[in-house]
């Protein structure tokens with residue numbers, strides 16, 4: 001890379017690149033009721049004849065970073081995502097061959113892998129639209145003993161789950177600041193943080209099988225997530241908690257903190273591409289801000305003892 005000096009200043013521009021970083025693109029493909037998911041974090045870095053924009057501010061050679069972002073989403077819709085490598089090669093070739101001033105494109109992609117959550121739909125069919133992100137969770141526990149009584153609160157965090165359909169959100173309050181559109185088919189995704197308190201307090205009594213309890217509690221929670229036809233994340237949360245209380249006698253209380261990981265349908269109309277949920281769609285996976293839905297689900301007659309703020313536990 002040659003550097004050019006700006007006139008009358010003892011200063012040189014060195015290596016430079018630009019582009020849109022961390023485009024969080026989620027592509028759902030529908031094959032009947034079987035859905036497939038591709039979840040990528042795509043960063044574009046372009047370089048070439050970019051001296052002028054740095055030296056004088058002329059944008060004549062600058063393809064906007066916003067355009068590079070749009071290209072990522074439009075390519076995901078138009079060509080699909082067969083593999084991260086194929087997708088990256090396609091993008092890099094596009095930028096270098098379609099824009100004369102761009103001589104080099106570097107596309108970095110992280111891919112997040114998902115596996116299916118087992119569940120049975122209301123129709124008795126196996127659920128094929130519910131996923132849990134690989135890499136999975138961190139298991140947690142807190143033990144308190146005052147010399148007499150035990151309190152065991154266990155749980156997990158960082159368990160990312162996603163339903164690519166069977167989620168609606170409508171009928172909510174609207175005031176003059178409400179712009180949200182009602183939806184009858186959306187992605188529902190969250191990163192589960194949960195704590196559950198065991199009824200076991202008397203050391204003289206046999207303790208639960210902690211490992212078995214953990215595995216089964218997680219399984220019931222995931223199944224409830226997959227099997228609930230959701231009208232709100234609040235409703236899904238309650239079903240997840242209720243399923244645990246109903247199936248695990250050793251647990252009296254569950255508290256959840258569920259961020260609503262919003263997935264926005266990308267508007268691809270300007271590029272002549274129809275992007276709707278029915279036909280397999282491309283979403284922007286937004287990281288913030290996020291809705292945060294939190295609640296405790298209790299066994300009837302039990303006391304709520306898990307603190308409201310799970311970061312304190």
Ligand SMILES: O=c1[nH]c(=O)c2[nH]c(=O)[nH]c2[nH]1
Nearest residue numbers: 169180231232233234260291
């Ligand atoms: O499941 C949801 N619950 C909400 O309370 C809410 N609010 C919002 O804007 N979207 C959603 N989704």
